[in-house]
Amino acid sequence: MDDENPIATIPDDPEARLVRAAELVAGHPWVARAEPAPGGRLRVTPDPAAISATPTPGPLLREHLEHWAEVYDWVYGTGEGRHADDLDLSGWRDSVTGAPLPREHMREWIDRTVELVLESNPRTVLEAGCGTGLLAHRLHGSLEGYVGTDVADIAVDRLSAAGLPRTGFVRAAAHEVDSPTVRRVTDAVLGPGVRPDCVVLNSVTQCFPNLDYLAAVVRGALAVVADGGTVVLGDIRHSALVERHFTELERTRDPQAPLEGIAERVRVAIAEDEELSFAPEAVREIVAASGRAVRISTRARTMAAATELTRYRYDLVLHIGDRAGPPVEYIPWSGPELLSEKARTAHAGAPVVVHGIPNGLVDETPDTPTPYALRAALAGIDAAVLVDGGDPRLLAVAVPASAAPAAQRVAAPAPGPAAGEPFPAFLRRRLAELLRDHLRRVAPGLPLPPLDLAGRPSREAV
Numbered sequence: 071m072d073d074e075n076p077i078a079t080i081p082d083d084p085e086a087r088l089v090r091a092a093e094l095v096a097g098h099p100w101v102a103r104a105e106p107a108p109g110g111r112l113r114v115t116p117d118p119a120a121i122s123a124t125p126t127p128g129p130l131l132r133e134h135l136e137h138w139a140e141v142y143d144w145v146y147g148t149g150e151g152r153h154a155d156d157l158d159l160s161g162w163r164d165s166v167t168g169a170p171l172p173r174e175h176m177r178e179w180i181d182r183t184v185e186l187v188l189e190s191n192p193r194t195v196l197e198a199g200c201g202t203g204l205l206a207h208r209l210h211g212s213l214e215g216y217v218g219t220d221v222a223d224i225a226v227d228r229l230s231a232a233g234l235p236r237t238g239f240v241r242a243a244a245h246e247v248d249s250p251t252v253r254r255v256t257d258a259v260l261g262p263g264v265r266p267d268c269v270v271l272n273s274v275t276q277c278f279p280n281l282d283y284l285a286a287v288v289r290g291a292l293a294v295v296a297d298g299g300t301v302v303l304g305d306i307r308h309s310a311l312v313e314r315h316f317t318e319l320e321r322t323r324d325p326q327a328p329l330e331g332i333a334e335r336v337r338v339a340i341a342e343d344e345e346l347s348f349a350p351e352a353v354r355e356i357v358a359a360s361g362r363a364v365r366i367s368t369r370a371r372t373m374a375a376a377t378e379l380t381r382y383r384y385d386l387v388l389h390i391g392d393r394a395g396p397p398v399e400y401i402p403w404s405g406p407e408l409l410s411e412k413a414r415t416a417h418a419g420a421p422v423v424v425h426g427i428p429n430g431l432v433d434e435t436p437d438t439p440t441p442y443a444l445r446a447a448l449a450g451i452d453a454a455v456l457v458d459g460g461d462p463r464l465l466a467v468a469v470p471a472s473a474a475p476a477a478q479r480v481a482a483p484a485p486g487p488a489a490g491e492p493f494p495a496f497l498r499r500r501l502a503e504l505l506r507d508h509l510r511r512v513a514p515g516l517p518l519p520p521l522d523l524a525g526r527p528s529r530e531a532v
């Protein structure tokens with residue numbers, strides 16, 4: 071009877087209407103529970119299977135992943151930054167001005183990333199989220215085999231058509247590196263059963279919905295990478311720097327705005343941030359739970375120009391296997407002379423980590439070294455410029471670069487949040503749309519009450 075004439079089932083009494091809405095919303099397949107809440111609101115618990123990252127992403131999480139596939143298919147389709155087949159910078163824009171990031175800066179960004187990937191001398195590389203092939207074009211000549219995956223069809227089609235020797239490309243998401251789809255291509259390009267020496271995820275994690283998904287991806291990467299190899303997570307947005315980044319954005323957009331106004335806009339921007347950010351600590355936790363011996367190094371971005379790619383991002387290298395190196399000498403920073411004398415001479419002897427170096431990209435006191443200045447000071451030396459532990463206000467230098475994972479022993483905790491996850495805000499928006507449509511279908515005329523999402527629609531909730 072109800073189904074034949076749903077309009078007749080809408081009660082007049084507001085409380086009864088709320089109860090009716092709760093009953094109907096609870097009938098949606100992606101909702102576990104719905105109950106009336108104070109203030110005429112509806113408290114909704116999403117079905118954990120709809121939002122979980124494992125064993126395979128649930129439908130609501132998949133929608134988030136598909137959203138980014140559509141964004142990049144569109145961005146690459148415009149070809150607005152396509153300077154050459156091997157230099158397609160479509161999508162690389164300054165988030166303050168919207169202008170393309172300078173080509174020279176991007177070339178340096180590519181060079182530094184290629185160096186980081188090749189630092190461990192891999193013979194084979196699997197890159198998840200390979201995009202337009204900025205890395206693929208430059209890496210494949212140094213490798214016995216390279217496989218790239220991406221969720222954007224246009225990226226995969228173009229790179230497949232480019233016919234680069236000893237490469238293969240396939241449409242797959244980052245959580246699928248250990249799937250039959252990707253294995254078929256790695257078997258064909260790298261050799262049957264051959265594991266890549268290096269798995270790269272460069273400038274991809276910002277598209278991830280939450281730490282759950284990041285954990286699934288890191289676990290997949292650790293499952294496929296060869297012993298003694300590396301997993302490079304590059305160009306990561308640091309969660310402890312998001313507030314600083316958004317403050318810079320708002321100040322530049324509206325230099326006359328009062329401080330309180332800026333602070334409020336920044337608060338809103340953080341709540342609506344559509345991209346994932348996290349501190350190294352988040353990956354340390356994921357790795358600790360993986361059961362594989364992994365040492366981690368946290369790299370600073372050492373390009374010359376101070377842009378958002380240098381100021382607010384960092385790289386993580388996961389070194390697989392617990393090869394204990396020679397003992398490391400730890401030297402607290404006491405000034406530039408220390409770097410030039412001790413670190414240089416120590417290179418001939420025991421490995422050295424100079425730590426607690428103020429980061430000139432964050433601390434604007436004159437003469438504070440930037441990662442670029444440190445790199446320049448160490449030119450010609452086998453060294454790595456690091457973020458000191460998780461704290462982006464501090465840098466460290468490891469000499470030789472292979473001592474970089476040892477620097478984590480003097481790790482400072484990151485100030486600020488361990489992560490900023492976009493999925494909760496996405497879920498709130500998307501569930502409201504879905505449930506409004508659902509009510510329109512099953513009870514036309516019954517409005518959807520304002521929603522409260524129960525639980526934390528992320529790690530703890532699933």
Ligand SMILES: C[S@@+](CC[C@H](N)C(=O)[O-])C[C@H]1O[C@@H](n2cnc3c(N)ncnc32)[C@H](O)[C@@H]1O
Pocket residue numbers: 135138139142143198199200201202203204205219220221222225242243244245271272273274277278
């Ligand atoms: C900023 S581009 C980086 C491309 C490339 N890694 C580089 O360094 O030049 C981000 C790429 O990640 C891809 N992507 C986004 N979400 C993904 C996911 N869940 N799995 C795999 N690739 C993804 C996008 O399609 C896009 O090509």
